[in-house]
Amino acid sequence: METLDRIPLRIGLEEVRAELGNGDRDLVQRLLDKETSWIRPRAAYGVCRVTGKYDRAAVVDGVLLKSRVLAHHLKNGMRVFPFVVTIGRGLESRADATKELPARSCLHTIGNLALNKARRYLKNYLKKHSAHARLSHLSPGSLKDWPLEAQRPLFSILKGAERAIGVQLTHRLLMNPTKSVSGIFFPTETPFESCQLCPRDPCQGRRAPHNADLVKKYGIDSL
Ligand code: SF4
Numbered sequence: 001m002e003t004l005d006r007i008p009l010r011i012g013l014e015e016v017r018a019e020l021g022n023g024d025r026d027l028v029q030r031l032l033d034k035e036t037s038w039i040r041p042r043a044a045y046g047v048c049r050v051t052g053k054y055d056r057a058a059v060v061d062g063v064l065l066k067s068r069v070l071a072h073h074l075k076n077g078m079r080v081f082p083f084v085v086t087i088g089r090g091l092e093s094r095a096d097a098t099k100e101l102p103a104r105s106c107l108h109t110i111g112n113l114a115l116n117k118a119r120r121y122l123k124n125y126l127k128k129h130s131a132h133a134r135l136s137h138l139s140p141g142s143l144k145d146w147p148l149e150a151q152r153p154l155f156s157i158l159k160g161a162e163r164a165i166g167v168q169l170t171h172r173l174l175m176n177p178t179k180s181v182s183g184i185f186f187p188t189e190t191p192f193e194s195c196q197l198c199p200r201d202p203c204q205g206r207r208a209p210h211n212a213d214l215v216k217k218y219g220i221d222s223l
Helices: 013-019 025-038 068-073 090-096 101-130 148-157 161-165 212-218
Strands: 002-004 042-045 048-053 057-060 063-066 079-086 135-138 180-187
Touching (some): 002 101, 013 101, 025 090, 025 101, 042 161, 057 068, 068 180, 068 212, 079 101, 079 148, 090 101
Antiparallel strands (some): 048 057
């Protein structure tokens, strides 16, 4: 397993304000100045091979991943990248210790933005170092097709994640620190986002419109 220990991040005032729906400029700036040093963005990832392929599952480094979406995208011999990204516990602890609600909410927003940026950094890093022009990803729990239970096989591939970057899988299949994200990057010819298959509406984090035809194509409309 590989790690990125120092992911560089820049979080801008206006992007935090936009996430907060035009948040208080002075508050956001004060928290950015004072609190972002608590963010510790790190990643652990594997460079793995698809070693088996079925209609509704794929095998990665000998571990069965049950998902029609992954079965659709992954091909035998393909190189894929299971990953965990975290920003650590620091900012979250600061947010939890903050009594002032707007400041707490702002700190959580800054943390979520930082986590998304760290995941994007890893994606771009992998693209650059693997010579894949396009990578898409799927995360456990983002679709019924790959529910939270998929954390177990994923973490069995990423065995050293806790030691390497301090991310632990709890018995409830959540991650500690909570500002962490896991998943698998895989090469695709056309961009894929789990949001295309997800009916949640409204969703503030939506990255692509829902596509009913694609839902049928993947055969996940019957789930
Ligand atoms: S639409 Fe929202 S809930 Fe659904 S996959 Fe996208 S971000 Fe997640």
